[in-house]
Amino acid sequence: MKKIPLLFCCTVLFIAMTCSAVQANPQAYRVQPGDTLWGISQQHGVSVNAIKSLNGLQSDLILVGQVLALQDPGYTTSVNKEQTQTVQESAPDPSRSGGVIYTVKRGDSLWVIAQQYGVTVDQLRQWNNLTGDLLLVGQQLSVFQNRPALTTEPSRSGDRGRYDIVSEAQRHLGTPYRWGGTSPGGFDCSGFTTYVYRQFNVGLPRTAGGQASYGTPVSRNALVPGDLVFFTCGSNSINHVGIYCGNNQFIHSSSPSSGGVIMSSLNERYYSTRYAGARRVLH
Structure with missing residues (x-):
């Protein structure tokens, strides 16, 4: 067998170490x-x-x-600086199209900026030649809309309230399933949703069937975080409920064998074939 040249081995080792370092951080x-x-x-x-x-x-x-x-976000590698410079040089001038230049602030995201100006995330990506969602503080984005930025914070019953509901629900991931349970010691499905909403002074009916008549009906393609989603599991009537989290994910107290409070997808065959509608409690 021929011996692999030492130089080749060193080169492979260097590449492997470099890739590991990039992946690690x-x-x-x-x-x-x-x-x-x-x-x-x-x-x-x-x-x-x-x-x-x-x-x-x-x-x-x-x-x-x-x-x-x-x-x-204030730190960039030479590659990032080059990419940012390329984006800034190739992006069109919004002043010529009735647009504005937006400077990214700490805590911003493409979704937040899109909501402020009444545009879509895909439009922001297209206008600024972005291939991902990462933004850097101080980065300038072109926005081709004349709608002024929103100056008011979302209300408790609006976006912020919905995400607070989801955040509270996720705090209880892994809590065991308990028939009739309504506390962090153990939940059944409707006991879980009742408890989460109670933390925000919202009283829900105790059963999944009762909650299915509470609030406002909402179609599946209009779901937002915090909406209640319902299912018919082994029955012709609604007997299971969870809280929608976004990206087709929902959180629920499933069953003892499934691990209690877990995250699941509406696209899973079991749930997609048993989906029975949704209700919006917060507006």
Whole structure:
């Protein structure tokens, strides 16, 4: 057998070490099903408080698909600087099309900026030649709309209230299933939703069937975080309920064998074939 040249071995080893270093400390991370801030912090060697500060998070709530910055947004590598410069040079001048230049602030996201100006995230990406969701503090974005930015904070019963509901629900992931349970010691499905909403002074009917008649009906393609989603599991009538979290994910107290309070997908065959509608409690 021929001996592999020493230079080749060293080159392979260097490449492997470089790749490992990049993977161990990326600038951004896309949230996967089952992720928590604590888990991400342990995986990447960044404290939970640092992740919250970098991303302007007020709670531990994270959603599948969300992109989290893991390094100080003020720090960029030469590659990032080159990419940012390329974007700024190739993006069209909004002043010529009745648009504005928006400077990214700490805590901003594409979704937040899109809501402020009445545009879509895809439009922001297209206008600024973005391929991902990572934004840097001080980065300038072109926005081609004349609608002024919103100056008021969302109300408690609006977006912020809905995400607070989801955040509270996720605090109880892993809580065991208990028939008739309505406390953190153990929940059944409607006991779980009742408890979560009670923390925000909202009283829900005790059963899944009762909750299915509470609030306002909402179609599946119009679901927002905090909506109640209902199912017919082994019955012709509604007998299961969960809380929608976004990205087709919902949280619920499933069963003793499934692990109690868990996250599931509306696209899973079991739930998609038993889906029975949704209700909006917060408006």
